[in-house]
Amino acid sequence: MRLYVIIPLCALLTVTKQEHTECTCELNNSERIFPHEKLRKVESSTSDCKSNIIPQKSVELKSLLQGLEQRLTQLSNDVLILEKEDDRGLYGVLSLYLIENEMNEIKQLIDKLDSTTQEHQILAASATRQLEIMKTEMKALEKFDTMQVIKGRQTIEVLRTDLDSCKKEVKALTQRPQLPQGDFPITLLLLLSLLFLPGNVYIHTSNPTTNTIQGPNNVLYGGALYYNCYNRDAVCRFDLTTKHITTLELHQGTRYNSKANFCHLEECYPYTDLDLATDESGVWVVFTTSLDFGNMILSKVEEGEPPALGKTWQTSVYKQAVTNTFMACGVLYATRYVNQELEEIFYSFNTVTGKERFNLGIFISKISPNIQALNYSPVDQTLHVYSDSNMVYYKVILE
Structure with missing residues (x-):
């Protein structure tokens, strides 16, 4: 019986002693005090x-x-x-x-x-x-700022700016219209003028080869430059990546070397026998042959290595009565000289319907009398014009 009494008493004494013991803690702050x-x-x-x-x-x-x-x-x-x-x-x-x-x-x-x-x-x-x-x-x-709060906010602001910029670019891309082929009324809006360029550039007689560019009517499309091969009735294609040149032979009797230029009453534009053009569907070439009485011919250039000549259309408009041509949405448009201030888009040929029109009556205000070259860009729906050493841009509004 004593054994059972002693054990509880020891436990009681131990608990009583712990209740009267004081406990202290020392806190060390390793962070510097904020000033x-x-x-x-x-x-x-x-x-x-x-x-x-x-x-x-x-x-x-x-x-x-x-x-x-x-x-x-x-x-x-x-x-x-x-x-x-x-x-x-x-x-x-x-x-x-x-x-x-x-x-x-x-x-x-x-x-x-x-x-x-x-x-x-x-x-x-x-x-x-x-x-x-x-x-x-x-x-x-x-x-x-040990918690990197300020730095985190700065990073968030940069990311927010980048996100807003990305959203604007995506919105611009998604809103770009995918235009079908066919006739559309055209309105031209002058955007920018007087981007001065040097005058005519002549190639020295010791340099020309069949790979040399001849004439002003050249286009860039799909990472390649298309142009009239020097002294040939053919289209050259220069791949900007591989630096490789391929040629596309045109129809028999195609006129070249300034035998079928674009002209108006006072003068002709040298070496404009072939006119390369681009639109939403690709590359086109305008020319004439000795078998077509000088009337314009339109052919589709099919991309590839080498490129091939696709479908061809014959028109009833005399090429030397035209000052220039361009393509938009599968429609060929032709211009003529009115006076030193005005050029008229007077003609169109629809490749889908085969319909020709000679009475469009769309006038272009010029900053110089002559337009040596013009081409429609499907990327920004803009007509790029080279006029007497000036580059002029017109916004094309297809209604």
Whole structure:
């Protein structure tokens, strides 16, 4: 029985002793204390800088300049009047006295303006120094941002800007219309002019080969340049990636070497026998042969290695009565010279329906008399025009 009594008593004594024991903890903060006083100092400096640079100071300088301008104008007018006066010396002294007073007042304005300018220079230098100090102090305060809150916010702002830019680009791409083939009324809007380029470029006789470009009517499409091969009735294709050149033979009897140029009543445009054009569906070539009485022929250029000549259409418009052609939505358009200020899109040929029109009556305002080359870009629905060493852009609105 004693054994059972002793054990509870020991336990009781132990518990009683633990209840009277004191426990203390020591807390060590490894983080530096944030310098609130320094932050308040930066805020105070910002307020002082803002109060020193106020709009009234710039208004004061502007008013002084306007007053000086007015007094100088008045002085100039008074001197002119004095020069024209013929009062035989009666009032000349009085006029000179007035002019002297005006000059003294102008000098006072100049002195005040000079003083104000110096004050502004001192203020600008002081503000610059304060900004540099505040910038340094804020950089030091950023070190206390151990949780990277500020840096995280900056990163979020950059990402938000990039996201907005990306959204705008996606919206522009999705809103670009996919235009079908066929007739559309056209409206031209002049966008930009006077992008000056050098004049005609002539190839030296020692250089030409069949791979050399001949004529101005060349186009870039699908990573390749299409042009009239030198001294040949063929189209050359230069691949911009592989630097490889392939050729496309045209119909028998195709005229070249300035035998079937674009023309108007006063002159012809040299080496424009072949006209390369682009639209939403690809590359086209306009030419004529000795078998078609000089009328224009339109052929589709099929992409490939080598490119091939696709479907061909014959028109009833005489090529040398045309100044230029271009394609848009599978429709061939032709222009003619009206006068030095106007060019007319007068003709169209629809490759889908085979329908021709000679009465379109769409006029182009020119900045120079002659249009040596023009081409429609399906990327931005813009008509690019080369006119007497000027590049001009017209926005094409297909209704």
